[in-house]
Amino acid sequence: MNGNPSTPLRLGTRRSQLAMAQSGQVAEAVRRVTGRPVELVEITTYGDVSREHLAQIGGTGVFVSALRDALLAGEIDFAVHSLKDLPTAQPDDLALAAIPPREDPRDALVARDGLTFEELPDGARVGTGSPRRMAQLNAWARALGKRIETVPIRGNIDTRLGFVTKGELDAVVLAAAGLNRIGRADRVTQFLEPDTVLPAPGQGALAIECTAENASLVAALAQLDDPHTRAAVTAERSLLAALEAGCSAPVGALADLLEGEQAVTEMRLRGVVGSTDGTTLVQLSTTGPVPASADDALALGRELAAEMLDKGAAGLMGERAL
Structure with a gap:
């Protein structure tokens, strides 16, 4: 690792309360494994200043590009991202050095009067900036015989x-995950199980990124990596990439590890693509051995994406990230 051991490592972060909270947690972990002080460097991204809806500005990379530019310019030593905000293609000059253990990947409902989704009245107004959530929530409401x-x-x-x-x-x-990280979990009136609403690929996970040429920092940060989380999100993001969908497309995915009698033996990957009005969903799953390598996780994602495209997923995504 370059630099004097007493010189702080500069951690680039977005300025939002959530970004500062999760970057602070990472900073403390990096201090423990490196023995170096860590200072937060606040960076404003396009996604932070634009008032347009994420689906309109494309979603892909809008919270990431400014942090990556700062890395490449040497203004910061490493950056923390919400993994679901990262474009699926990793630049050669940047290393995804660590993906720490994942927080709760689920979506959560915060409703008036402590209501669950099933208890919401017909015509209820439900706020979300995500086409993925819109598609699945509208489909769920239809299955319940009501409209939102x-x-x-x-x-x-x-x-x-x-x-x-x-x-x-x-x-x-x-x-x-965001509600948990800033201490607002008490506001949740219902956690939405993945059997009903699949989260965004990578939701609940963080990505720690630095320049690929800084081999000593890559090695130090790698101590924070969780292999199971990395395998799961690699499969989810492979599905997203194979669908050629950006992170604002209505795509949900979740990979989880299935335990046998003795140990974790298999990985299940579930994916969904839907029209935002909820009238059409393509939802499939596949199961394979626990990935022994990144290539295995990538293959699982591509396999499920191919099945979903065969079932008509391409026509439901709107934005295509080519």
Whole structure:
């Protein structure tokens, strides 16, 4: 690792409350494994300043590019991203040095009066900026024999929670991991199980990135890597890449490890693509041995994507990331 041991490592982070919270957790872990002080460097990304809905500005990379530019310019030593924000193609000059153990990958409902999704009234207004959530929530409502209105929203977590507190919306849907990381899990009225609503590929996981040429820092950060989380998110992101879909497309995916009598023996990958009105969903799953390598995880994702495309997934995605 380059530099004086007493010189702080510079960690690049977005300025949001959630980004600062999760970067602070990573900073503490890096201090432990390197013995070096770590200072946070706040960086504003395009996704932070744009007021357009994420589906309109493309989603892919809008929270990432400024951090990567700072890495390559030598302004920071490493960066922390929410993994679901990363484009699926990894630049050769940057290393995804560590993917720490994953937080809860599920989505969470925060509704007025402590309501669950099943208890929401017909015509309820539900806020989310995600076409993936819109597709699955509308499909779920249809299966329950009712209608909801999904309302596009932006803003940080507290802003989104405020839409419910102020009575502007009946409910909002957010990532459980974000609520947990900033101490707002007490606001959750229902965790949405993956059998009903699949999360975004990589949801709940963090990515720690640095320049590929800084081999000593890559090795130091790799101590924070969780192999099971890396295998799971690699399969999920491989599915997303093979569908040629950006991270604002209505694609959900979750890989989980299945335990046999003695140990973890298999990985199950589930994927969904849907029209945002919920009228059509393509939802499939596949199971394979626990990946022994990144190539195995990539193959599992590509295999499921091929099956989904055969079932008509391409026509449901809107944005295609070519």
